[in-house]
Amino acid sequence: MTRSAKRDLRRRNERGSAAIEAVIGVPAFGLFVGLIIFGGRAASTDEALQAAAAEGARSASLARDAQTARAQAREAAVASIANQDIGCSAVEVTVDTGDFAKQPGVPGSVAVTVSCRLALSDLSVPGVPGSRLMRASMSSPIDTWREAP
Numbered sequence: 023m024t025r026s027a028k029r030d031l032r033r034r035n036e037r038g039s040a041a042i043e044a045v046i047g048v049p050a051f052g053l054f055v056g057l058i059i060f061g062g063r064a065a066s067t068d069e070a071l072q073a074a075a076a077e078g079a080r081s082a083s084l085a086r087d088a089q090t091a092r093a094q095a096r097e098a099a100v101a102s103i104a105n106q107d108i109g110c111s112a113v114e115v116t117v118d119t120g121d122f123a124k125q126p127g128v129p130g131s132v133a134v135t136v137s138c139r140l141a142l143s144d145l146s147v148p149g150v151p152g153s154r155l156m157r158a159s160m161s162s163p164i165d166t167w168r169e170a171p
Contacts, residue, residue: 071158074102078134079162088119110138
């Protein structure tokens with residue numbers, strides 16, 4: 023066999039290999055990109071929920087009574103989530119105001135937990151659920167020398 027015949031035979035044997043590589047590589051790359059987007063979206067939502075919980079806890083800690091603290095915490099947390107536009111639905115804010123029963127001068131804290139359902143159905147990545155419940159909690163010390171209600 024001549025050299026040119028051998029080269030032609032090698033070329034024919036490699037014919038179609040790029041198509042096979044594309045069939046395997048493109049979906050794998052798409053899956054990889056989808057997982058990166060999922061991770062980024064989950065991380066940014068977690069940060070947003072932590073910020074909302076911190077703002078809610080801080081607002082509640084400045085209140086003079088438990089009822090006002092709950093209202094201010096919910097308002098601050100929901101406003102924070104709305105301002106960050108993270109695409110959460112079913113936002114729930116839980117406020118623990120048990121330490122407001124303590125007398126002024128006694129240390130205490132208020133805790134706020136913010137949860138929401140993050141939509142992930144647009145990613146279409148195998149193994150990633152259509153939505154995920156995300157939750158974050160923060161606490162803040164109550165003003166020890168607050169005025170009694």
